[in-house]
Amino acid sequence: MPDAFDYRPAFDFVIEARDPESRARTGRLTTPHGTIETPNFIFCGTKASVKGVTPAQLREARTDIILSNTYHLMIQPGAEIVARMGGLHRFMGWDGPMLTDSGGFQIFSMGHGSVADEIKGRRNAGVETPRPPTLMKITEEGATFRSYLNGEKLFLSPEHSIDIQRKLGADLIVQLDECTPFHVDRDYTARSMAMSHRWGDRSLAEFRRGGGLSANGLPQALYGIIQGGIYPDLRRESAEYTRDRDFFGTAVGGSLGAHKEQMYEVVSYCMPHVAPDRPVHLLGIGGIGDIFAGVRQGIDTFDCVSPTRVARHGWALVKGVPGERVNLRNARFREDSAPIDETCGCHTCRTYSRAYLHHLIRAQELLAITLVSIHNIFTMNRLMRDVRQAIRTGELDAIERAWVVAR
Amino acid sequence: MPDAFDYRPAFDFVIEARDPESRARTGRLTTPHGTIETPNFIFCGTKASVKGVTPAQLREARTDIILSNTYHLMIQPGAEIVARMGGLHRFMGWDGPMLTDSGGFQIFSMGHGSVADEIKGRRNAGVETPRPPTLMKITEEGATFRSYLNGEKLFLSPEHSIDIQRKLGADLIVQLDECTPFHVDRDYTARSMAMSHRWGDRSLAEFRRGGGLSANGLPQALYGIIQGGIYPDLRRESAEYTRDRDFFGTAVGGSLGAHKEQMYEVVSYCMPHVAPDRPVHLLGIGGIGDIFAGVRQGIDTFDCVSPTRVARHGWALVKGVPGERVNLRNARFREDSAPIDETCGCHTCRTYSRAYLHHLIRAQELLAITLVSIHNIFTMNRLMRDVRQAIRTGELDAIERAWVVAR
Helix, strand or coil, X not given: CCCCCCCCCCCEEEEEEECCCCCCEEEEEEECCEEEEECEEEEECCCCCCCCCCHHHXXXXXCCEEEECHHHHHHCXXXXXXXHCCCHHHHHCCCCCEEECCCHHHHCCCCCCCHHHXXXXXXXXXXXXXXXXXXXXXXXXXXXXXXXXXXXXXXXXXXXXXXXXXXXXXXXXXXXXXXXCXXXXXXXXXXXXXXXXXXXXXXXXXXXXXXXXCCCCCECEEXXXXXXCCCHHHHHHHHHHHHCCCCCEEEECCCCCCCHHHHHHHHHHHHHHCCCCCCEEECCCCCHXXXXXXXXXXXXXXXXXXXXHHHXXXXXXXXXXXXXXXXXXXXXXXXXXXXXXXXXXXXXXXXXXXXXXXHHHHCCCHHHHHHHHHHHHHHHHHHHHHHHHHHHHCCHHHHHHHHCCCC | CCCCCCCCCCCEEEEEEECXXXXXXXXXXXXXCEEEEXXXXXXXXXXXXXXXXXXXXXXXXXXXXXXXXXXXXXXCCCHHHHHHCCCHHHHHCCCCCEEECCCHHHHCCCCCCCXXXXXXXXXXXXXXXXXXXXXXXXXXXXXEEECCCCCCEEEECHHHHHHHHHHHCCCEEECCCCCCCCCCCHHHHHHHHHHHXXXXXXXXXXXXXXXCECCCCCECEEEEEECCCCCHHHHHHHHHHHHCCCCCEEEECCCCCCCHHHHHHHHHHHHHHCCCCCCEEECCCCCHHHHHHHHHHCCCEXXXXXXXXXXXXXXXXXXXXXXXXXXXCCHHHCCCCCCCCCCCCCHHXXXXXXXXXXXXXXXXXXXHHHHHHHHHHHHHHHXXXXXXXXXXXXXXXXXXXXXXXXX
């Protein structure tokens, strides 16, 4: 066993306040590109761009941290090019904290039709789900898959994922894991989890071999991932695995159950057993109600494509409305001179009426995507500020009631 | 003959400097939403949005004035809704000077495949071009056409066009004209021009009837249009027509010839005969070389969709390169860490490499459109600043050589 890897002083995580009623906590997560307060939300810039929104607009919408996807970037434009262009921060013009994932989630889910739905278990139960067609082979060594772009055969091992993430140069990076489909049995889940743990050890070894530094020479911090499907004992075992290795942070990954309640349960299987002083990230979850549930379980950061993805379909997130959002394409907004949300201070709400946004959406104007995305991003950041404040003042219940109402 | 309509003090046009070698001049054009220096370029916000760019980004790219299209807005969302939302400025969040056209150009060209190409005479010569299929009938009263959106039968008269533009509430508005196809004969052109003159008189009468005020009660200023095809005597007659009516400004419209040289000739037929103290707008022309040619003829404002349209196809305008632009999709930019234009100070050039923009274009990321549009808009505004400065200092030749080089 090597000496413990010391992530400080470049990285640090300090817990500042705790909710007496739950595991909720506020903290400060320090990276070489700045310190963010937690709980916080990480916005997806999948292909080195948050779709339709500039970094300046992200900042104006009070964004603290974003992520990019290793899977997409290794295929296009390739990690080498990003490294030669000075790393992802410089390449995409974002100078704040950034995370990259390992590439695993997409390898094990893409090409399968409804990717996230499947992984998140929203399909009908009963049959074992077939592997996505772009995934060719999983061995102890790594995963062989086809490029979604040109069908080229590609291979990703734990070492390769670390190497790519080193070239991309994000602050927070993640070990490769096998992200099992929802409806695999306990035996497969257990064997897969054990392999993901071995992949975690190889990721850590490769990370140490590089001195924990990006291709640009800046320190990076590695997250381990908890797998174990919907099985309490496996989740506990996997949480303890990450706890007992010198990862900087903990990510809760894999299948998160067939419905919201099961997702909450899966998280609850993990959280009593994670390293209590490390930041915990919940992968791919971003509904407003889900955020409150996750925060109460002790989750520190979240990510999800949904705030920007739903914006592209005309949905605006609104505090305190049934279903958490409204569709601006709806004819009732045709002559509505009010902003999306009277209580919101974002650029879009300060400048434009629902009628204008409705018009842009109907006219298929690109600006609709930008303006609704800005609102949704601002709203998520506002939500997270409210959540942090509520934890500090012990008002989480009241704040949740203000944000989340029954349908 | 009614008393002359006095556009002052809300509107004014003051010529400030003249180029001794040509008709080029600088001026100050005052509107209720601000004063712009001329020569200047008017960016197209066709459907109440400059595609992919916010008003804040337009301002940051040093934009002074934009336009919107009556034809598109009368169909979607409808002038009534824009009026009820407080007018176009408020609706789309642009508080600077704005122009709307009459709707005629699109009625007489849309639905015909390559609209602008046809009108601008870039097709093969010889046969009379058929009318676009959405145009149903032209009579003395006005034009009957079908909505591009749902096929609904619509009618636009000179009075109706003024009424719509009053509801939209732009600062500068334009009389309805018949925009004849390029390859109609002299006889048709002469008869059409005469009708456009009668439409101009009706536009003026309707404008006066409304007191020259928008639905919001703000003063507006009306431009007359010079028609007459490629025929010198008709162009002169039409220029004299506009000169002898109390339009605030003069627009050069209609067919501008089969190639650049003929376009320059057509403009030269008009310019000696326009009212010398009024601003002159050249409709739909926006190449960098064309701007220099137009400015030398005495043109004060230009508009064209091309800076933002070519951006959507990956073309970046660059000072001093053959062809005036480069295509960032080209593989040679794959690892190019330089900005689009080293001499450009726009947000895009200050922040992003050609390699990043190339990646965004290849990855079909929306942000590519925004970032290249911002660069092209900034470049046109920079061009116009250079042109104005060159007129003041008598260096138009030198500035043209710096911007326009042979292929």
